Amino acid sequence: MSDKHLTADELDFYIEKELDDRARAGIERHLSDCAPCRGRLARDQRMNRALQTLPRQDPPRDLAARIGSAVEGARGRAAEGVCRDRARPGARR
Amino acid sequence: MPPMAPTDEALLIQYKAGDGRAFRTLVERYTAPIYNLAFRFLRDSMEAENVTQETFLRVVSALERMRLDVPFKPYLFQVAVNLCRDLARKEHPVLFSDLNSAVRRADGAEMDEASEAIEDGAAPLWEQVQEEELGSQLSAAIDTLPLIYQAVITLRYVEEFSYEEIAQTLGLPLNTVRTHLRRAKNRLRLKLEQEPNPVPSQGFVRIQTAERGAR
Numbered sequence: 001m002s003d004k005h006l007t008a009d010e011l012d013f014y015i016e017k018e019l020d021d022r023a024r025a026g027i028e029r030h031l032s033d034c035a036p037c038r039g040r041l042a043r044d045q046r047m048n049r050a051l052q053t054l055p056r057q058d059p060p061r062d063l064a065a066r067i068g069s070a071v072e073g074a075r076g077r078a079a080e081g082v083c084r085d086r087a088r089p090g091a092r093r
Numbered sequence: 094m095p096p097m098a099p100t101d102e103a104l105l106i107q108y109k110a111g112d113g114r115a116f117r118t119l120v121e122r123y124t125a126p127i128y129n130l131a132f133r134f135l136r137d138s139m140e141a142e143n144v145t146q147e148t149f150l151r152v153v154s155a156l157e158r159m160r161l162d163v164p165f166k167p168y169l170f171q172v173a174v175n176l177c178r179d180l181a182r183k184e185h186p187v188l189f190s191d192l193n194s195a196v197r198r199a200d201g202a203e204m205d206e207a208s209e210a211i212e213d214g215a216a217p218l219w220e221q222v223q224e225e226e227l228g229s230q231l232s233a234a235i236d237t238l239p240l241i242y243q244a245v246i247t248l249r250y251v252e253e254f255s256y257e258e259i260a261q262t263l264g265l266p267l268n269t270v271r272t273h274l275r276r277a278k279n280r281l282r283l284k285l286e287q288e289p290n291p292v293p294s295q296g297f298v299r300i301q302t303a304e305r306g307a308r
Contacts (some may be wrong), residue, residue: 008275008279009275012275012278016274018271043282044278044282046227047231047278047281047282047285048250048278050224050227050228050231051231051246051249051250051251051278052250052251052253053224053228054228054231054232054235054250054251055228055229055232056125056129056251057128057129057132057133057141058125058128058129059124059125059128059129059141059142059145060138060142063124063128063142063145063146064120064121064124064125066146067120067124067145067146067149068116068117068120068121070146070149070150071116071117071120071149071150071153072113072117074150074153074154075113075153078154
Protein backbone atom coordinates (compact mmCIF):
# COMPACT_ATOMS: atom_id res chain seq x y z
CA MET A 1 0.00 0.00 0.00
CA SER A 2 1.17 3.52 -0.75
CA ASP A 3 2.04 5.60 2.32
CA LYS A 4 0.20 8.57 0.91
CA HIS A 5 -3.54 8.90 1.23
CA LEU A 6 -5.65 9.32 -1.90
CA THR A 7 -6.22 12.93 -2.95
CA ALA A 8 -9.72 14.43 -3.15
CA ASP A 9 -9.33 14.45 -6.95
CA GLU A 10 -8.38 10.77 -7.07
CA LEU A 11 -11.45 9.89 -5.04
CA ASP A 12 -13.62 12.00 -7.31
CA PHE A 13 -12.21 10.42 -10.48
CA TYR A 14 -12.91 7.04 -8.94
CA ILE A 15 -16.52 7.89 -8.05
CA GLU A 16 -17.20 9.49 -11.42
CA LYS A 17 -15.67 6.47 -13.25
CA GLU A 18 -13.13 8.66 -14.97
CA LEU A 19 -10.20 6.25 -14.56
CA ASP A 20 -8.78 3.59 -16.82
CA ASP A 21 -8.68 0.00 -15.53
CA ARG A 22 -5.10 0.22 -14.28
CA ALA A 23 -5.60 3.43 -12.30
CA ARG A 24 -8.86 2.09 -10.92
CA ALA A 25 -7.19 -1.10 -9.73
CA GLY A 26 -4.47 0.99 -8.02
CA ILE A 27 -7.10 3.02 -6.15
CA GLU A 28 -8.95 -0.13 -5.13
CA ARG A 29 -5.72 -1.66 -3.79
CA HIS A 30 -5.13 1.43 -1.67
CA LEU A 31 -8.73 1.46 -0.46
CA SER A 32 -8.61 -2.17 0.61
CA ASP A 33 -5.79 -1.31 3.03
CA CYS A 34 -6.71 2.19 4.18
CA ALA A 35 -9.68 2.74 6.47
CA PRO A 36 -9.48 6.59 6.51
CA CYS A 37 -9.64 6.70 2.68
CA ARG A 38 -12.52 4.22 2.69
CA GLY A 39 -14.28 6.58 5.10
CA ARG A 40 -13.66 9.54 2.78
CA LEU A 41 -14.89 7.52 -0.18
CA ALA A 42 -18.11 6.65 1.66
CA ARG A 43 -18.58 10.32 2.58
CA ASP A 44 -18.08 11.48 -1.03
CA GLN A 45 -20.35 8.77 -2.42
CA ARG A 46 -23.02 9.87 0.01
CA MET A 47 -22.76 13.45 -1.21
CA ASN A 48 -22.98 12.29 -4.83
CA ARG A 49 -26.13 10.33 -4.04
CA ALA A 50 -27.61 13.34 -2.25
CA LEU A 51 -26.82 15.54 -5.28
CA GLN A 52 -28.60 13.08 -7.55
CA THR A 53 -31.75 13.33 -5.47
CA LEU A 54 -31.80 17.10 -4.91
CA PRO A 55 -35.30 18.55 -4.65
CA ARG A 56 -36.54 19.99 -7.93
CA GLN A 57 -38.49 23.16 -8.37
CA ASP A 58 -41.60 22.07 -10.24
CA PRO A 59 -43.25 24.45 -12.73
CA PRO A 60 -47.00 25.23 -12.55
CA ARG A 61 -48.92 22.22 -13.87
CA ASP A 62 -50.28 24.00 -16.91
CA LEU A 63 -47.01 25.61 -18.00
CA ALA A 64 -46.16 23.05 -20.70
CA ALA A 65 -49.69 23.36 -22.15
CA ARG A 66 -49.47 27.17 -22.14
CA ILE A 67 -46.07 27.08 -23.84
CA GLY A 68 -47.34 24.54 -26.38
CA SER A 69 -50.18 26.90 -27.28
CA ALA A 70 -47.83 29.90 -27.45
CA VAL A 71 -45.53 27.99 -29.81
CA GLU A 72 -48.43 26.99 -32.05
CA GLY A 73 -49.73 30.56 -32.02
CA ALA A 74 -46.31 31.86 -33.06
CA ARG A 75 -46.10 29.22 -35.77
CA GLY A 76 -49.56 30.16 -37.05
CA ARG A 77 -48.65 33.84 -37.15
CA ALA A 78 -45.41 33.04 -38.99
CA ALA A 79 -47.36 30.99 -41.55
CA GLU A 80 -49.92 33.80 -42.00
CA GLY A 81 -47.02 36.21 -42.52
CA VAL A 82 -45.67 34.01 -45.29
CA CYS A 83 -49.14 33.86 -46.91
CA ARG A 84 -49.51 37.64 -46.69
CA ASP A 85 -46.08 38.10 -48.26
CA ARG A 86 -47.01 35.76 -51.06
CA ALA A 87 -50.31 37.58 -51.64
CA ARG A 88 -48.68 40.99 -51.59
CA PRO A 89 -48.59 42.65 -55.04
CA GLY A 90 -45.11 42.44 -56.43
CA ALA A 91 -44.16 39.50 -54.21
CA ARG A 92 -42.49 36.66 -56.02
CA ARG A 93 -44.73 33.73 -56.70
CA MET B 94 -43.62 -3.86 -23.57
CA PRO B 95 -44.42 -0.15 -24.06
CA PRO B 96 -43.11 1.36 -27.29
CA MET B 97 -39.89 3.36 -26.92
CA ALA B 98 -40.36 7.11 -26.72
CA PRO B 99 -39.13 8.82 -29.89
CA THR B 100 -35.77 10.57 -29.58
CA ASP B 101 -35.60 14.36 -29.61
CA GLU B 102 -33.99 14.28 -33.00
CA ALA B 103 -36.74 12.01 -34.44
CA LEU B 104 -39.36 14.46 -33.11
CA LEU B 105 -37.56 17.36 -34.77
CA ILE B 106 -37.58 15.55 -38.11
CA GLN B 107 -41.32 14.91 -37.70
CA TYR B 108 -41.89 18.55 -36.82
CA LYS B 109 -39.96 19.77 -39.81
CA ALA B 110 -42.01 17.41 -41.97
CA GLY B 111 -45.15 19.26 -40.83
CA ASP B 112 -46.26 17.42 -37.68
CA GLY B 113 -46.90 20.25 -35.18
CA ARG B 114 -47.62 17.81 -32.34
CA ALA B 115 -44.00 16.61 -32.42
CA PHE B 116 -42.74 19.92 -31.02
CA ARG B 117 -45.44 19.85 -28.35
CA THR B 118 -43.97 16.53 -27.18
CA LEU B 119 -40.57 18.22 -26.86
CA VAL B 120 -42.18 21.05 -24.88
CA GLU B 121 -43.79 18.52 -22.53
CA ARG B 122 -40.49 16.65 -22.18
CA TYR B 123 -38.35 19.66 -21.33
CA THR B 124 -40.57 22.29 -19.67
CA ALA B 125 -39.86 21.04 -16.13
CA PRO B 126 -36.05 20.67 -16.52
CA ILE B 127 -35.72 24.09 -18.18
CA TYR B 128 -37.93 25.71 -15.55
CA ASN B 129 -35.96 24.05 -12.76
CA LEU B 130 -32.67 25.33 -14.16
CA ALA B 131 -34.03 28.85 -14.73
CA PHE B 132 -35.48 28.93 -11.24
CA ARG B 133 -32.11 27.91 -9.78
CA PHE B 134 -30.50 30.87 -11.55
CA LEU B 135 -33.23 33.46 -11.13
CA ARG B 136 -35.01 32.41 -7.90
CA ASP B 137 -38.20 33.88 -9.19
CA SER B 138 -41.07 31.74 -10.45
CA MET B 139 -42.44 34.33 -12.88
CA GLU B 140 -39.03 35.00 -14.43
CA ALA B 141 -38.40 31.25 -14.64
CA GLU B 142 -41.73 30.77 -16.48
CA ASN B 143 -40.89 33.58 -18.90
CA VAL B 144 -37.45 32.18 -19.63
CA THR B 145 -38.88 28.70 -20.16
CA GLN B 146 -41.48 29.95 -22.65
CA GLU B 147 -39.01 32.21 -24.44
CA THR B 148 -36.55 29.30 -24.76
CA PHE B 149 -39.06 27.23 -26.73
CA LEU B 150 -40.20 30.18 -28.84
CA ARG B 151 -36.59 30.98 -29.80
CA VAL B 152 -35.81 27.37 -30.57
CA VAL B 153 -38.90 26.85 -32.72
CA SER B 154 -38.18 29.99 -34.71
CA ALA B 155 -34.57 28.87 -35.22
CA LEU B 156 -35.59 25.40 -36.38
CA GLU B 157 -35.91 26.40 -40.03
CA ARG B 158 -32.21 27.06 -40.24
CA MET B 159 -31.07 24.57 -37.63
CA ARG B 160 -29.03 21.52 -38.59
CA LEU B 161 -30.66 18.33 -37.46
CA ASP B 162 -27.38 16.58 -36.67
CA VAL B 163 -26.74 18.90 -33.69
CA PRO B 164 -27.77 17.25 -30.39
CA PHE B 165 -31.00 18.93 -29.37
CA LYS B 166 -30.84 18.80 -25.57
CA PRO B 167 -27.57 20.75 -25.09
CA TYR B 168 -28.75 23.26 -27.70
CA LEU B 169 -32.08 23.79 -25.90
CA PHE B 170 -30.38 24.25 -22.53
CA GLN B 171 -27.80 26.55 -24.08
CA VAL B 172 -30.60 28.84 -25.25
CA ALA B 173 -32.10 28.79 -21.73
CA VAL B 174 -28.76 29.48 -20.05
CA ASN B 175 -28.11 32.37 -22.44
CA LEU B 176 -31.53 33.85 -21.69
CA CYS B 177 -30.84 33.62 -17.95
CA ARG B 178 -27.45 35.20 -18.57
CA ASP B 179 -28.98 38.06 -20.59
CA LEU B 180 -31.58 38.67 -17.92
CA ALA B 181 -28.92 38.58 -15.22
CA ARG B 182 -26.76 41.00 -17.19
CA LYS B 183 -29.66 43.41 -17.46
CA GLU B 184 -30.78 43.04 -13.89
CA HIS B 185 -27.49 42.83 -12.09
CA PRO B 186 -24.26 43.22 -14.07
CA VAL B 187 -21.94 42.60 -11.12
CA LEU B 188 -23.40 39.23 -10.30
CA PHE B 189 -23.61 38.35 -13.96
CA SER B 190 -19.82 38.21 -14.20
CA ASP B 191 -20.09 35.21 -11.91
CA LEU B 192 -21.83 33.12 -14.51
CA ASN B 193 -19.12 33.53 -17.09
CA SER B 194 -15.94 33.15 -15.20
CA ALA B 195 -14.28 30.76 -12.87
CA VAL B 196 -13.69 31.98 -9.37
CA ARG B 197 -10.38 33.82 -9.21
CA ARG B 198 -8.39 35.33 -6.42
CA ALA B 199 -7.09 38.87 -6.64
CA ASP B 200 -3.74 37.57 -7.89
CA GLY B 201 -5.45 35.88 -10.82
CA ALA B 202 -4.89 32.32 -9.67
CA GLU B 203 -7.96 30.13 -9.55
CA MET B 204 -9.07 29.32 -6.08
CA ASP B 205 -8.84 25.70 -5.23
CA GLU B 206 -10.29 24.82 -1.93
CA ALA B 207 -9.71 21.12 -2.21
CA SER B 208 -9.89 19.60 1.19
CA GLU B 209 -7.07 17.10 1.25
CA ALA B 210 -6.93 16.76 4.99
CA ILE B 211 -7.67 13.37 6.41
CA GLU B 212 -9.92 13.72 9.39
CA ASP B 213 -9.01 11.42 12.21
CA GLY B 214 -11.51 12.75 14.73
CA ALA B 215 -15.27 12.35 14.83
CA ALA B 216 -17.19 12.52 11.54
CA PRO B 217 -18.43 16.03 10.67
CA LEU B 218 -22.01 16.75 11.60
CA TRP B 219 -23.30 16.60 8.02
CA GLU B 220 -22.21 12.99 7.76
CA GLN B 221 -24.53 12.08 10.60
CA VAL B 222 -27.74 13.74 9.38
CA GLN B 223 -30.59 11.90 7.71
CA GLU B 224 -30.80 11.76 3.90
CA GLU B 225 -33.71 14.20 3.71
CA GLU B 226 -31.99 16.76 5.91
CA LEU B 227 -28.75 16.36 3.98
CA GLY B 228 -30.67 17.09 0.77
CA SER B 229 -32.03 20.37 2.12
CA GLN B 230 -28.66 21.41 3.60
CA LEU B 231 -27.02 20.63 0.29
CA SER B 232 -29.63 22.58 -1.63
CA ALA B 233 -29.05 25.63 0.58
CA ALA B 234 -25.27 25.23 0.20
CA ILE B 235 -25.59 25.12 -3.62
CA ASP B 236 -27.45 28.44 -3.52
CA THR B 237 -24.34 30.06 -2.04
CA LEU B 238 -22.00 28.83 -4.82
CA PRO B 239 -20.89 30.97 -7.76
CA LEU B 240 -23.39 30.59 -10.61
CA ILE B 241 -21.07 28.68 -12.88
CA TYR B 242 -20.71 26.02 -10.18
CA GLN B 243 -24.48 25.98 -9.63
CA ALA B 244 -24.89 25.44 -13.36
CA VAL B 245 -22.51 22.50 -13.63
CA ILE B 246 -23.89 20.84 -10.49
CA THR B 247 -27.50 21.21 -11.66
CA LEU B 248 -26.79 19.99 -15.18
CA ARG B 249 -24.72 17.04 -14.00
CA TYR B 250 -26.69 15.74 -11.04
CA VAL B 251 -30.24 17.01 -11.49
CA GLU B 252 -30.47 16.81 -15.29
CA GLU B 253 -27.99 13.92 -15.60
CA PHE B 254 -26.02 15.51 -18.44
CA SER B 255 -22.76 13.92 -19.59
CA TYR B 256 -19.62 16.03 -19.31
CA GLU B 257 -19.76 16.53 -23.10
CA GLU B 258 -23.33 17.81 -22.92
CA ILE B 259 -22.42 20.24 -20.13
CA ALA B 260 -19.46 21.49 -22.19
CA GLN B 261 -21.75 22.06 -25.21
CA THR B 262 -24.41 23.76 -23.12
CA LEU B 263 -22.08 26.16 -21.31
CA GLY B 264 -19.58 26.61 -24.15
CA LEU B 265 -16.70 25.40 -22.00
CA PRO B 266 -13.82 23.03 -22.71
CA LEU B 267 -14.38 19.51 -21.37
CA ASN B 268 -11.54 19.75 -18.87
CA THR B 269 -12.92 23.00 -17.49
CA VAL B 270 -16.23 21.24 -16.86
CA ARG B 271 -14.41 18.50 -14.94
CA THR B 272 -12.47 21.06 -12.91
CA HIS B 273 -15.57 23.13 -12.13
CA LEU B 274 -17.44 20.03 -10.97
CA ARG B 275 -14.65 18.88 -8.69
CA ARG B 276 -14.21 22.34 -7.21
CA ALA B 277 -17.94 22.81 -6.78
CA LYS B 278 -18.15 19.56 -4.83
CA ASN B 279 -15.10 20.43 -2.73
CA ARG B 280 -16.73 23.73 -1.86
CA LEU B 281 -20.00 22.04 -0.97
CA ARG B 282 -18.21 19.61 1.30
CA LEU B 283 -16.36 22.46 3.00
CA LYS B 284 -19.56 24.45 3.40
CA LEU B 285 -21.35 21.51 4.96
CA GLU B 286 -18.44 20.95 7.32
CA GLN B 287 -18.12 24.59 8.33
CA GLU B 288 -21.67 25.78 8.24
CA PRO B 289 -24.44 23.19 8.39
CA ASN B 290 -27.13 25.81 7.70
CA PRO B 291 -25.69 28.27 5.15
CA VAL B 292 -27.55 31.44 4.26
CA PRO B 293 -28.36 31.33 0.53
CA SER B 294 -27.24 34.20 -1.64
CA GLN B 295 -30.04 36.29 -3.09
CA GLY B 296 -31.25 35.68 -6.64
CA PHE B 297 -30.70 38.37 -9.25
CA VAL B 298 -34.29 39.42 -9.44
CA ARG B 299 -34.83 39.54 -5.71
CA ILE B 300 -31.80 41.77 -5.26
CA GLN B 301 -33.08 44.17 -7.85
CA THR B 302 -36.51 44.27 -6.30
CA ALA B 303 -34.95 45.01 -2.91
CA GLU B 304 -32.86 47.80 -4.43
CA ARG B 305 -35.89 49.27 -6.10
CA GLY B 306 -37.78 49.16 -2.82
CA ALA B 307 -34.95 50.95 -1.03
CA ARG B 308 -35.04 53.93 -3.36
